[in-house]
Amino acid sequence: MKNAAIVIVTSIMLLTIVSCEDMMGDFLEKAPGVDVTEDTIFSSRSQVEMFLASIYEYGVHSNLGLGSPDNGAPAIANSAGTIDAGATDEAEACANWYDPQKWNNASVSPDNTDDPRFSHRFTAIRKVTVMLDRVDEVPDITKEYANQLKAESKFIRALNYFEMFKRYGGVPIIDHRLQLDENLKIPRSSVEDVVNFIVKDCDEAIPDLPINQLGALRGRATRGAALALKARTLLYAASDLFNTDKPYLDFGTNNKLICYGNKDKERWKLAADAAKKVLDWAKEANCYLITDQGLDGNYKYSWQTYDNSEIIFAEKSSDAMGKYTWPWSAISPPTVYPGNAGQSGVTVTLNLVSKYEDRLGNKVDWNGGNDLQAKMASLDYRFSQTVVGNLMRWNSEFPKLQLWQDSGNGPGADVNTCYGGFWLHKLYPEEISESVWRKVPNSTLYQLNEAYLNYAEALNEYNEGPTQEAYDAINTIRKRSGQPDLPTGLGYLEFRAKVRNERAIELAFDGHRFYDIRRWMIAEEEGVMQGGMLGIKIYQIPESTEYRYEPYVFETRSFSRRMYLHPFGTGEINKGYLIQNPGY
Template sequence: MKNTSYKYLIALILAGGLSSCRKNLLDSVPNDRVSSNIFWKTESDALLADNALYTDLDGTNIFTWDALSDIAHTNQNFDTQAFIELGTYDIANAKIYNEWSAAYTGIQATNYFLENIDKVSSTNTTLINRFKGEAKVLRAYQYIKLAGFFGDVPLVTKTLTIAEGQQVTRTPVSQVWDFVDKELSDAAALLPASYAAADKGRITSGAAWALKARADLWAGRYQLAADAATQVKGYTLYSSYQNLFKYAAENNSEVILDKQFLKDSYSNGVFALLAPYSQKNAQSYYVPTKTLVDAYETSAGKNINDAGSGFDPYHPYDNRDPRLRFSVYVDGDILPSGIAFKPAPGSGTADAIGSTYIASTTGYNIKKYINTEDYANPSNSGINIILLRYAEVLLTLAEAKIELNQIDQSVYDAINTVRNGRSDVKLPNIPTGLTQEQLRQIVRHERTVELAFEGLHLFDIRRWKTAETVMTGPVYGITYADAGNKLVTVQVVSFNRVFDKSRHYLWPIPQKETNLNPNLKQNPNW
């Protein structure tokens, strides 16, 4: 699918262009679209339309969500998104509107697809049903996000006229979760477990079950989440965490759902977005925080503040959980250009804190997805963006069973597999005989460090109801030794996070939407 997903764009343009050659202008088909009178005829039409649905999956915007949590930060204080961190945003915030709009664009596309797919003349019911299953999963994906962001949202399952769109009301979030749960169960029955190489990247039955597990976990339906997680078959952890987000590992055994890109044809700008400023003026838009870096254990499996942990504040990145240096650029790391990353103030490098407003204000940069192959053209990356992988499923199973107090060996196995199931991540097993609360904290820790910068942590701190604690106060960065060998911790200048628990657990319904449709009642205290 990597090489074919977006060829539909060319096909549609050609179809429209050919129609303009007709002599009778009044009978011609508009050349900026494909008429439904000539489309929806063949299996090829269905394939092109199905491919188009994947373009509405999230890509590099997943990094923005983590930058609204405690583990990352929006690097430029004047960015619209930074106002959400500061707690000064309102119903007119562009970031909030864009997320709402993008999700419903995807929903509208899948609704239209499902209303028209049966017009296709085909005796291959397995293929048509597969297309339907893919569309159902893609629609459910959007609703999972919307429920996590906004709570009650309009549950729209058909294409709407403008007049109808101005009359819809918000559906209770419990009913949205009901819909998602059933939709994904139904889709799983229509989808194959795997595909041939030419169709790698398409949605499988495993993706439907894995998304169902995510949705049920977020909804607090822990038994359903655990049951769905056990249905995810045929996936394993990739052998190397360090290489998991590199080109050579694309479509590996751990990836369940991703957004597929292709350099030169359908690219993304992840390198330019996240890499340190010294790398051809990359933008460092979203940067890790001290909160995340300090969360990585030592190689002995201890918190850095525990007695006997082996942590050395003068060499803070030595003898740590390997996932730290695989996920975050820290002092001394070699960058794609071949130079060393030196972010300390006064280091004299382009990455020094304060050298420019674009350099990381915390002294850390995201390393996931930053590949040497993209250095020559940072805005033309073809790396796939992973949206769901098997490690998440294992941690979902563990968390759901912990919340149910169904603590058995499968809980320990799931967590320990994530901690030491790869050739380059070998942390000690967690001790046995732990209490429910102890295991709860461990699985939350593992989700935080294992899945950092994968777009999940914002939703986690909301459902755990910890945002009111972790999203307040200053943002801190690196701790470094100054000229007098005194340890100094960087604090982001003029930035103080605020989280109002009476309203910030849900985003407001965007003002543009409530202006068009007063039936969309606003969330509490907005």
């Protein structure tokens, strides 16, 4: 699946090169292949680059729902089927069999987990340890290139440990090739040790990574990718979920597996400094925010156009996927392309829509009225580049979706599943249509806009109030979409609320909201991951171009405090090396 700009190999070739055990148990119990196979891998540049391609393949995830192998997705894809927004106040995944529903009804459990890539991460980590152990033996590469391959591998190891840290807290650290005479049942490490391990891998990788990757090499790790990963890790580490002496649930002597065990404001300083280094790198690497596509196009261009100047690191696919297959089928409304009816699309909640200001920076009232079209037209330009509302454009084939009650068989007219009254459009390429029906599903994992918001948040938290640098960072993001600067004189909590709202808008549907909610520990607030999810019902007004709308609760969700972290799967717990997270 991955196109890491290395030699593309078939799965049969990869299996010939290296044994690809799926489960962590295999990692711990078996050597990574016979000696002759390893000798072959490290006998030449071409062979070792094929091995590196397999590390990217297993180690770099997609935020898109890629289905499962029997539905045409590669064997190691994210098989959750859809994006995680449907488990938050962003949206509802309309098909009731999607994984987000486990969170909405609080049924997620060790037997019903939501982490299809758990075993793949340890496969990637195992491969990294082999690379680090033997890459210096390759005869036809320079020392500098060997160091780059080590750095790329360390970045991928750090990426996978971060993905586990944000889900589980502390996890087992495997930093070398295990021998059969070692203790092969590695226990969980503390949150602090895992964070330090991620940061160490990033720090060691940064000097040997290229400042940028261009052309066919896009998709391989850069200095900016490692800096961005370090910054995000430290932001999470400084946040309430982990930066505390009292975890979300008492875990007795194991508290440090799920939090630091102390609260330290200096962690916010580390996060701010790390975010600033991303911004400094961006200037050197010619990485910049999109500002030349117009206020009504900048934001859409930044998420829709692959390899644009704002993207720091992306999962790069090589296979074009059709509109009737994942991930596109999980996003598009069922009546736009009827073959997708089983997936039912992603409907955006009023909970999210109400976070959009108008273009003067004012909060918008959504209590009901006869002015729906005018209200939507007044919103922040990012709204129409993220969401499709009534009579708004999907693409050239469907220039006006009909979302009112009793709208017949028109495009988008299946209001029975459009619970929110709005459809998600972000992530779905404009060009997919009846004539162009396949598109490679790249997934942006790190983008420059996040670095500005990370910097603003960390500065405010560390200083217990916004500095000018914090204002400048958040206003830079707002300005490129035409929003006015934030008012000056905001207090600590007022600025925090603005930053959090800005993240909800700017980073919507990019895989951030679920984890932001948990690290801020706001899931239990009404309408976040608990309580009423709001939508609107839309009605025609006779002889008028306007439409009446009425807000309503389409779903009431449940949240248990145990859900601030994921459960480990029963199969992993039964292997005897893990302590389950509390409450499961």
